[in-house]
Amino acid sequence: MTATPPPVLRLDGLRFAWPGGPPLIDIGGFEVGAGERVFLHGPSGCGKSTLLNLVAGTLAPQAGRIEVAGEAVSGASERVRDRLRADHVGFVFQMFNLLPYLSVVDNVVLPCRFSARRRQRALARDGSLEAGAKRLLAALGLGDAALQARAATGLSVGQQQRVAAARALIGAPELVMADEPTSALDHDAREGFLQLLFAECAQAGSALVFVSHDHTLRPLFERHQDLRALNRAARPEAA
Amino acid sequence: MRALLRLAWLSLANRRFTALLTIATIAISVMLLLGVERLRQEAREGFLRTVSGTDLIVGARANPVQLLLYSVFRLGDATNNVSWQSYRMVADDPRVAWTIPLSLGDSHRGYRVLGTSGAYFEHLRYAGGRGLSFAAGAPFEGLYDAVIGAEVARALRYSVGDRIVVAHGTGRATLAEHDDQPFTVVGILERTGTPVDQTVHVSLEALEAIHKNWRFGTRIGEAPTAEQLAAADLTPRSITAFYVGVERKLATFAVQRMVNEYRAEPLSAILPGVALQQLWNLLGGVERALLATAACVVLAGLLGMLTAVLATLNERRREMAILRSVGARPSHVLWLLLLESAFLTVLGVLAGMLLLQAGLLVAAPLLESRFGVFLSVGWPSAPEWRLLGLVLGAGFAVGLVPAFLAYRRSVADGMTVRT
Numbered sequence: 177m178t179a180t181p182p183p184v185l186r187l188d189g190l191r192f193a194w195p196g197g198p199p200l201i202d203i204g205g206f207e208v209g210a211g212e213r214v215f216l217h218g219p220s221g222c223g224k225s226t227l228l229n230l231v232a233g234t235l236a237p238q239a240g241r242i243e244v245a246g247e248a249v250s251g252a253s254e255r256v257r258d259r260l261r262a263d264h265v266g267f268v269f270q271m272f273n274l275l276p277y278l279s280v281v282d283n284v285v286l287p288c289r290f291s292a293r294r295r296q297r298a299l300a301r302d303g304s305l306e307a308g309a310k311r312l313l314a315a316l317g318l319g320d321a322a323l324q325a326r327a328a329t330g331l332s333v334g335q336q337q338r339v340a341a342a343r344a345l346i347g348a349p350e351l352v353m354a355d356e357p358t359s360a361l362d363h364d365a366r367e368g369f370l371q372l373l374f375a376e377c378a379q380a381g382s383a384l385v386f387v388s389h390d391h392t393l394r395p396l397f398e399r400h401q402d403l404r405a406l407n408r409a410a411r412p413e414a415a
Numbered sequence: 416m417r418a419l420l421r422l423a424w425l426s427l428a429n430r431r432f433t434a435l436l437t438i439a440t441i442a443i444s445v446m447l448l449l450g451v452e453r454l455r456q457e458a459r460e461g462f463l464r465t466v467s468g469t470d471l472i473v474g475a476r477a478n479p480v481q482l483l484l485y486s487v488f489r490l491g492d493a494t495n496n497v498s499w500q501s502y503r504m505v506a507d508d509p510r511v512a513w514t515i516p517l518s519l520g521d522s523h524r525g526y527r528v529l530g531t532s533g534a535y536f537e538h539l540r541y542a543g544g545r546g547l548s549f550a551a552g553a554p555f556e557g558l559y560d561a562v563i564g565a566e567v568a569r570a571l572r573y574s575v576g577d578r579i580v581v582a583h584g585t586g587r588a589t590l591a592e593h594d595d596q597p598f599t600v601v602g603i604l605e606r607t608g609t610p611v612d613q614t615v616h617v618s619l620e621a622l623e624a625i626h627k628n629w630r631f632g633t634r635i636g637e638a639p640t641a642e643q644l645a646a647a648d649l650t651p652r653s654i655t656a657f658y659v660g661v662e663r664k665l666a667t668f669a670v671q672r673m674v675n676e677y678r679a680e681p682l683s684a685i686l687p688g689v690a691l692q693q694l695w696n697l698l699g700g701v702e703r704a705l706l707a708t709a710a711c712v713v714l715a716g717l718l719g720m721l722t723a724v725l726a727t728l729n730e731r732r733r734e735m736a737i738l739r740s741v742g743a744r745p746s747h748v749l750w751l752l753l754l755e756s757a758f759l760t761v762l763g764v765l766a767g768m769l770l771l772q773a774g775l776l777v778a779a780p781l782l783e784s785r786f787g788v789f790l791s792v793g794w795p796s797a798p799e800w801r802l803l804g805l806v807l808g809a810g811f812a813v814g815l816v817p818a819f820l821a822y823r824r825s826v827a828d829g830m831t832v833r834t
Contacts (some may be wrong), residue, residue, distance in 0.1 A: 181554075228831070229830055229831060230695070232739075234830055236831030254744075255744065258742065258743075259742075262741070263741025267830065269740070274425075274737070275422075276429060277426050277428065278425060286738075287741040287742055289741075289743060290418075290742030291742050343741065
């Protein structure tokens with residue numbers, strides 16, 4: 177083993193509030209190591225989507241530091257933040273992940289249109305973007321060629337989430353952030369989806385930060401963190 | 416950029432119904448604009464070429480536009496006539512190749528009757544050198560022969576061999592008719608798109624003959640018999656105006672000066688091209704108003720596009736958020752929307768051009784035969800290209816509005832759509 181690689185995600189003294197609003201994020205410190213799988217438990221109202229936007233660089237914190245793959249997101253220009261997101265982070269959302277007017281394969285390839293780094297990594301691994309997309313889709317149980325050529329909207333929700341996972345993983349980003357990707361799936365499908373996601377994250381060497389309020393999934397992760405404990409500004413709504 | 420072009424295209428294709436409607440709106444407005452512009456050019460060309468090949472028009476001393484109005488357009492009346500002696504003086508000048516005498520004053524059912532000579536059918540040119548040709552029949556030969564213009568023949572359903580009666584004066588409801596000396600239609604001219612179409616042509620001698628038994632606007636006695644007419648001298652004492660063709664173009668100004676400085680009678684010789692240009696400038700406001708109207712229609716078309724694109728912005732916030740999450744910059748979102756408007760405008764303009772060409776192919780022969788307006792099918796002219804450039808520019812400018820809004824929203828939304 178060489179020297180320990182830098183954490184893929186590092187938050188330090190992070191604070192954010194909308195102008196004139198109450199503080200939404202106040203995180204002392206949080207790190208995710210390379211290839212780690214973290215379950216971030218967070219009911220609604222504890223600053224989940226704000227945190228996602230901060231890591232993505234689409235929001236800028238008032239104070240503190242955010243590093244993704246060893247590079248500072250906080251303090252960087254908007255252009256650099258957009259590049260860091262494109263290069264190093266794959267996202268999977270709760271629902272509506274796909275562009276309805278693109279085919280399944282085109283949806284998966286999308287990040288490579290905005291990141292030269294991920295395009296090169298996908299090309300280096302699979303020879304062509306399309307081959308890379310098809311390999312990931314096949315690994316996620318969507319190997320059917322007719323299905324891959326279909327418009328994204330023709331798929332079931334479960335299938336759409338697997339396409340979104342393939343898109344997050346193409347070009348092997350250091351970090352995959354998933355925001356309640358299983359909430360629209362039934363229980364059996366949830367576990368199946370997670371196992372596939374874990375396998376492909378391990379294959380790509382990507383760390384996974386899985387944000388969810390669903391406790392039943394917690395045992396599947398090697399590390400868990402309650403976002404309410406992490407975020408001192410969290411004010412969860414009454415359940 | 417190629418990826419963005421493809422995304423913009425596919426996104427648009429996904430909404431093809433509204434996209435096609437928008438394109439159709441722009442296409443129709445562009446077709447109208449180009450059509451008006453072409454019609455304007457052709458009308459101007461046609462107007463300026465109402466008389467061509469004629470070097471000078473000579474009449475009693477008058478404003479050039481007035482002389483043009485009554486001699487060419489048969490509008491209004493001459494203030495004075497030109498004496499036969501003065502006409503012969505110019506016609507016999509060695510620098511003059513030909514002359515066409517014109518004598519106006521009578522009418523037939525609202526159409527002017529023009530007394531002239533055979534030179535009219537030989538030398539009169541219009542629309543840049545086209546000569547008169549006959550749809551039926553031939554030039555007049557006998558005394559009571561008449562040649563009618565295409566519009567006269569169409570409106571009054573005349574054909575060769577029909578007998579017509581000339582009325583004294585130019586009123587539509589005149590009661591004083593030369594019904595004792597009817598004419599026979601011997602020829603019908605092809606449509607020209609000029610006032611020739613609305614004219615009944617007879618010989619100068621015939622006009623003289625039907626006025627033999629007239630004094631001060633009323634008929635006196637019997638119509639002259641053929642024998643009397645054969646014995647009589649039917650040379651008119653005066654004519655209304657005449658066209659002049661010179662031997663060499665350089666002589667035009669010398670002949671013009673000679674006429675204008677003619678001592679025995681106050682005469683005016685005008686250059687028809689110059690006078691036509693002056694007259695067109697008087698009428699020019701109408702064509703500009705027409706073009707302005709068409710431009711407003713295009714503007715309405717582009718605003719329609721603006722509405723159509725703006726209406727989609729809300730439902731596409733999620734699309735923008737997804738693009739942002741996979742690494743798109745807000746400027747990518749801006750470009751996506753700009754490209755979309757550009758696609759719509761360019762396709763609309765192209766479709767408009769095609770529609771116009773198709774429309775012209777169908778309408779041009781009809782317009783030519785019915786109205787004598789010659790419209791050429793073909794590649795846009797320089798002013799039309801300029802207009803198209805303006806439309807494209809305006810389309811892109813209008814496209815900036817939704818693009819900028821989407822940009823602002825995309826910055827604010829980030830990857831999550833706040834609802």
